[in-house]
Amino acid sequence: MPKFPGLHLILTLFALGALGAAPSRAQNFQTSVPHAILIDAGTNTVLFEKGADDYAKPASTVKILTAELIFQALAEGKLKLDDEFTVSEHAWRTGGAPAGGSAMFLALNSRVRVEDLIRGLVIQSGNDAAITLAEGLAGAEESFVTRMNKRAAELGLVKSRFGNPWGMDGPDQKVTAREMAKLAAHMIKTYPEYYRYFGEKEYTWNKIRQQNRNPLLTMSIGADGLKTGNIDKDSGYGLVGSATQDGRRLIVAVYGAKSAKERAEEARKLLQWGFRNFEEKELFKAGEPIGPAQVYGGTKGSVELTAKEDIKVLLPRGANERLMGKIVYEGPVLAPVEAGATVGRLEVKRGNSVVLEQPLQTVESVEQGSLPRRAFDAIYESAAAAIHQKLSGKK
Structure with a gap:
């Protein structure tokens, strides 16, 4: 069956209406860092980017993904907290005191x-440690890196690439603020029993007491975890953090700050601005029909x-905000279709920005x-393909 993303990718476009009654002042916020995003973890709304x-x-924010693979192994029973790993010469010399x-x-060798x-x-x-x-988990650092990239793809980190588990710079080590915030949201939601380690303010090992490097933890803004990162002046200073206030959780990611102070201040300002300037609005209830997807060869x-x-x-x-929503899927959907199958997503836009993406499932089978019905659909799709080809200028 032919599929025509250009023709059927956006099936339904609809206005969600104006919500509120006053001009918006929230978009006046500005940040000095070149890469930043702020999302609400409960609704997945993008508040700023x-x-x-x-x-x-x-x-070192790459260590969030390193931790994810360890947490996954723990959750699946493939690893236990009391298991022991040996410190190799490579780990000691490359990542330990000599480095x-x-x-x-x-x-x-401990x-x-x-x-x-x-x-x-x-x-x-x-x-x-990384x-x-x-x-310990994969047998070799290179094997673990392969797992990192596979896992990143599974989690929807389609642009980010990982070259090592501890943060050394290189051509295969690059991320986006959006995808690291997405990773943080996954960590918080999926591994609450292990996420708590990110919020511990200090730890002593080998008689050396060290403070948690996340500056948000000391700011009395409800911050409870994730990571900072910096290699040199060229890499800039990065931070992926999260905080909760009055039952609402926000996640912030900033990269490219010129100093540790700027990194901390810009992340703090983003979080405080998000908590103070936004309110929740319900668009659809769970199970409420949102729109249709076209089915090929079905009853x-x-x-x-x-x-x-x-x-x-x-x-x-x-705010007097007019939102636009669209149902996006690759189709038409091929019958038979099971009830509850995920076949598309809802995109909600505020102006030119996509502020929310939500997977959508079929209401019924x-x-x-x-x-004869399948033959009719085949003729229809062939005609649609010809029209699409003509409109797109393809031969």
Whole structure:
């Protein structure tokens, strides 16, 4: 069956209406960092973005993905907190005390509990901890990197690339602020029992007491975790952080700051601005039909789509905002179709910015149609293909 993204990718375009009654002042916010994004974790609404899809050097924020693979192994029972990994010469020499970078100060050939290594990774930002975890789980750092990129793709990090588990710069080490914020949201939602390590303010290992490098934890703004990163002046200073206030969680990612002070201040200002200037609006209830998707070769020509959860969006307080929504899918959808199958997504835009993306599922099943019906659909799709080809100027 032919598929025509240009013809069927956007099926339904509709206005969600003006919400509020006063001009918006929220978009007046500006930040000095070149790459930034602020999202609401509860609704997935993008509250602010600047250069969020441009590449940035992650430095030690790459350790968030390193931790994700460890947390996944723990959650699946493939690893235990009391398991021990051996500190290799590579981990000690490349990431430990001899290297002069951020380190947990692991002793060569020592055996260290996974839980201690996690704390060394996310609190002390130990490069030696990152390499030891990578080697312990995958056998070699290179094998772990392969897993990192595979896992990133599974999580929808389609642009970001990872070259090592601890943050050393290189051509294969690049991320976007948007995707790192997405990774942070996944970590918080999927691994609450392990995410807590990111919020511990200090850790002592080998009689060396080190403070958590995340400056947001000391600012009394409800911050509870994630990572900073910096290699050199060229890489700039980055931070992926999260905070909660009055039951609302925001996630911030900033990259390319010129100093540690600028990084901390800009992240703090973004979070405070987000908490003060937005309110939640409900668009659709869970299970409420949102719009149809066209079905090919079925007993019905379309199927209604809905969302498993309430669809809510954060808007500037008192704003007169007109939102536009569209159902996006690659289609038409081929019958038979199961009820509850994810076949597309809802995109909500405020102005030119996509502020919300929500997966959509089918409300009901659609069985395969009769042979005459399938033949009719085939003729229709062939005609549609010819029209699409003509309009796009293709031969």
